[in-house]
Amino acid sequence: MVSCHQVCFIGSEYIPQSGIPPRWFLLYKDPCECTAIRLGGMRNPASSYSQRAPYYLNELFLSEDSDEIKTYFTCSRLTTVRTATAECPSPxxxxxxxxxxxxxxxxxxxxxxxxxxxxxxxxxxxxxxxxxxxxxxxxxxxxxxxxxxxxxxxxxxxxxxxxxxxxxxxxxxxxxxxxxxxxxxxxxxxxxxxxxxxxxxxxxxxxxxxxxxxxxxxxxxxxxxxxxxxxxxxxxx
Incomplete structure (x- = not known):
């Protein structure tokens, strides 16, 4: 798990020669790690941003609520809040x-x-x-x-x-x-x-x-x- 706020950006992909309609994508393979999803405004092919497969969505989804994101993507309810440890209370x-x-x-x-x-x-x-x-x-x-x-x-x-x-x-x-x-x-x-x-x-x-x-x-x-x-x-x- 990551233990900090992870803002994820959603982009739009459109490749006219492919014959595929425009579609939305996240650069992250696991949207459950996002604590906020915001519009990134990108229109390049998703493959140009990462060497791993992007996460495609059927519709535009934006949220600043981590619980709403977990519900939307059917995520497990694991905590993502970092707690101070005995070894290093103030990194x-x-x-x-x-x-x-x-x-x-x-x-x-x-x-x-x-x-x-x-x-x-x-x-x-x-x-x-x-x-x-x-x-x-x-x-x-x-x-x-x-x-x-x-x-x-x-x-x-x-x-x-x-x-x-x-x-x-x-x-x-x-x-x-x-x-x-x-x-x-x-x-x-x-x-x-x-x-x-x-x-x-x-x-x-x-x-x-x-x-x-x-x-x-x-x-x-x-x-x-x-x-x-x-x-x-x-x-x-």
Whole structure:
């Protein structure tokens, strides 16, 4: 589950040559994660916004009421409100955006094209990190060195390029294997990312985790993979 407000935008798709009438779609595969659905005004093919199938609707549906959304889409009544944990009652930035806290050599990526991993600092004036164009399993990670309580992630894109879905994996110790952040049922959690290249989006984990390394694995994106980010949590001790 995500534990922050998730505003979802609905767009209209019309491809004249296809012979298919105009139809509405959400960029999110699971509308049950939306706490508000607003009109996005898009008329491009839905496939151009994500590498995963969009969610098509038979009619225009807009709402600012999460309960109404759950009723409309027949969602289960799982809570999406984050509660403070004993490990980290007040999550704060862990320093990805500050070179004095996390130096460049502690940010690594699967690959890079024009834009290296060190450009991935949230709100940095750079364009963000972008992997090599043929890297279809792109990831970026931060070495926190010490065991750190991590409670969530804030992501951002750049201009018209941004990541719309991602997973988070982590190491408890430098010698440990990577473990995924999961949902309450044990399934690997797919986080809903950005809806444009400028607005930061924060996702909190259902439960805080203790990690020395945190990796973001990209799943779907608009344009090309472009990412800036910050980790939220608490330093131990």
């Amino acid at each position: 704060a930035p862990l320093g990805v955006g500050d070179r004095a806290i996390i130096p460049d050599d502690r940010i690594r990526a699967s690959s890079s094209d024009c834009c290296p991993a060190v450009w991935a600092r949230l709100n940095d004036v750079s364009s963000g990190w972008s992997p090599a164009i043929f890297d279809n399993n792109a990831w970026i990670e931060v070495d926190l060195v010490e065991s750190t309580v991590v409670s969530g992630v804030t992501t951002q894109g750049h201009y018209d390029w941004y990541v719309t879905e991602y997973k988070v994996v982590y190491k408890k110790l430098p010698s440990s294997d990577y473990e995924p952040v999961t949902e309450g049922n044990g399934n690997v959690k797919v986080f809903i990312g950005n809806i444009n290249g400028n607005t930061p989006v924060t996702n909190f984990f259902e439960e805080s985790l203790v990690a020395t390394v945190v990796r973001i694995e990209t799943i779907a994106w608009v344009g090309e993979v472009t990412l800036k980010f910050e980790l939220l949590g608490c330093r131990r001790g």
